[in-house]
Amino acid sequence: MLQPHSFLWHYLWVAPCILLLVLALFMWRRGLHREFPAFFCYVIFEGAGGGIIYAIDVTPAVFSAEVYWRSYFFFSIVEVFIKFLVIGEVFTHLLRHYPSLARLAKVLISGLGVVLVFTATILAAYASPAAFWLISATRILGRSVSVVQCGLILFLFLFAAHFHLRWRSPVFGITLGFGIVASVYLAYWALLAGWLFGPKSYLLDFVNMATYHICVLIWFYYLLVPQKSPAISAVVLPEHNLDIWNRELERLLQR
Amino acid sequence: MNLAIILVVAAAVALGVILRLTITRSLQAKGNSNPAATIRPIDVEAFRNLIDPAEDQYLRGLLPPAQFREVRRARLLAMAAYVQVAGGNAAVLVRMGESVLARGDPRFAEAARQLVDDALLLRRNTTVALLRIYVALAWPNSPFAAERVIDRYEQVSGSAMLLGRLQNPAAAVRLSSRS
Numbered sequence: 001m002l003q004p005h006s007f008l009w010h011y012l013w014v015a016p017c018i019l020l021l022v023l024a025l026f027m028w029r030r031g032l033h034r035e036f037p038a039f040f041c042y043v044i045f046e047g048a049g050g051g052i053i054y055a056i057d058v059t060p061a062v063f064s065a066e067v068y069w070r071s072y073f074f075f076s077i078v079e080v081f082i083k084f085l086v087i088g089e090v091f092t093h094l095l096r097h098y099p100s101l102a103r104l105a106k107v108l109i110s111g112l113g114v115v116l117v118f119t120a121t122i123l124a125a126y127a128s129p130a131a132f133w134l135i136s137a138t139r140i141l142g143r144s145v146s147v148v149q150c151g152l153i154l155f156l157f158l159f160a161a162h163f164h165l166r167w168r169s170p171v172f173g174i175t176l177g178f179g180i181v182a183s184v185y186l187a188y189w190a191l192l193a194g195w196l197f198g199p200k201s202y203l204l205d206f207v208n209m210a211t212y213h214i215c216v217l218i219w220f221y222y223l224l225v226p227q228k229s230p231a232i233s234a235v236v237l238p239e240h241n242l243d244i245w246n247r248e249l250e251r252l253l254q255r
Numbered sequence: 256m257n258l259a260i261i262l263v264v265a266a267a268v269a270l271g272v273i274l275r276l277t278i279t280r281s282l283q284a285k286g287n288s289n290p291a292a293t294i295r296p297i298d299v300e301a302f303r304n305l306i307d308p309a310e311d312q313y314l315r316g317l318l319p320p321a322q323f324r325e326v327r328r329a330r331l332l333a334m335a336a337y338v339q340v341a342g343g344n345a346a347v348l349v350r351m352g353e354s355v356l357a358r359g360d361p362r363f364a365e366a367a368r369q370l371v372d373d374a375l376l377l378r379r380n381t382t383v384a385l386l387r388i389y390v391a392l393a394w395p396n397s398p399f400a401a402e403r404v405i406d407r408y409e410q411v412s413g414s415a416m417l418l419g420r421l422q423n424p425a426a427a428v429r430l431s432s433r434s
Contacts, residue, residue: 100372104379126258143262154269157276163378164349166357167280176277183270190262 004202005058012209013054016216020047023216026224032170036093038085039174043219045082049075069134076138080145086178087152093171094160105159109152116151120144127193143189150182173222177215184211283350294347295340302337305330327395335388342381348374 003009024043027033033040056063056071063071091109095102120143127140156175160167167175188208192201304310311330315323352371355363 098371098375100375101379123258123262146266147262150266150269154272157273161276161279162382163375164346164353166353172280176273179273180270183266183273186269187263187266190259190266193259 004205009206009209010058012206012213013050016209016213017047017050017054019213019216019220020044020050023047023220023223030224032223036089036170036174038082038089042082042086045078049079066134069132069138073134073138073141076141080141083145083149083178086174087149087156090171090175090178091156093168094156094165094175098163098165101163101165108159109155112151112155113148116148119151120147123147139189139193142185143193146182146186146189149178150186153179153182169227170223173219176222177218180218181212181215184208294344297337297340297344302334305334305337324395328392331388331392331395335385338381338384338388342378342385345374345378345381349378 020043024033024040024047027036027040027043053068053072053075056068091105095105124140124144127136127143153175157179159165185208188204191197191204197204311327314326318326349371352367352374355367356371
């Protein structure tokens with residue numbers, strides 16, 4: 001079952017592509033493509049592009065291995081750009097209603113971006129080369145980009161949590177899916193680039209593909225299922241209790 | 256190989272953090288009863304005295320250097336405690352303001368937006384102030400100013416008071432012990 005070109009392998013590759021194209025259709029009908037244009041592009045690109053790569057992979061009589069790797073490398077490069085656009089879109093949506101934090105967030109994310117790109121460059125320099133340069137290039141690209149994307153998405157989560165920013169459901173869903181994919185991809189590409197699994201590396205493909213399938217379902221849920229508004233009680237601010245505060249402060253000073 | 260293991264561990268930590276924050280968000284959305292009950296009032300005047308540079312100068316002249324550093328560290332820790340409470344209160348006020356905004360009642364929208372903005376600035380200032388306090392703990396002789404935190408706290412207290420009064424004119428609304 002856990003073999004390349006088994007039924008599960010075909011399902012895990014094809015199902016997310018089809019689901020993504022269905023998601024794109026629903027997004028179009030609900031007008032979400034205007035609200036999330038970068039994510040809409042991503043969904044179409046992954047659905048269609050993933051299908052094309054799959055077709056190239058399963059027809060070795062027509063397309064050689066080199067054609068497959070060239071196509072996959074090109075697909076990965078375009079995917080990287082679209083993913084960064086989606087991260088930028090999420091960032092804009094998250095901070096749209098918080099102008100007081102926008103400047104700080106931009107400074108922090110720019111600084112973090114520089115550090116992450118620097119780290120990714122160093123990691124790329126220390127990569128172990130493979131016999132075929134395209135395989136090496138793909139793995140190094142995947143690992144380096146995963147470092148940057150995982151770092152940026154983690155920053156978005158931590159920043160929003162620290163300031164208790166309110167995520168809109170679709171924005172949260174997109175970011176959650178990207179966060180899971182980015183962290184699993186980071187581990188996947190790190191293991192692949194390190195050649196730790198050797199000929200058994202196809203096992204990692206199953207983990208990778210299953211995770212991606214789950215993330216596509218997460219995007220379906222958060223983008224298409226109406227989310228319940230939390231029960232909100234009227235805001236009643238309490239009277240203070242200075243004695244309690246002072247006792248706690250004294251306790252702190254006595255430590 | 257070591258590099259791959261480090262990256263795998265980093266990825267696992269990132270995934271764990273993301274999933275934990277997701278669960279926390281989900282639990283907060285379900286159990287959103289009355290976050291205001293978690294607000295802890297602050298004696299702004301006492302805090303102002305604590306960070307008064309004149310007090311530090313007085314202690315510096317009065318105490319031997321070693322003892323001054325000890326007292327200064329104790330004062331910095333007290334400052335940090337105040338700032339942490341202010342930051343915690345700011346977080347609660349952000350949630351409360353957001354809750355009011357989510358109801359979409361135009362009568363309170365402007366006051367709620369003002370509260371959220373002020374509380375976010377306070378939260379930002381408390382974060383920076385805490386970093387500076389921890390740096391100052393390492394170098395107790397360095398000067399430290401946290402006036403911006405106090406000013407922002409008094410401003411956010413005013414915003415909360417306005418929003419509270421709009422929603423419930425009879426309720427007493429105070430975030431500071433003396434305001």
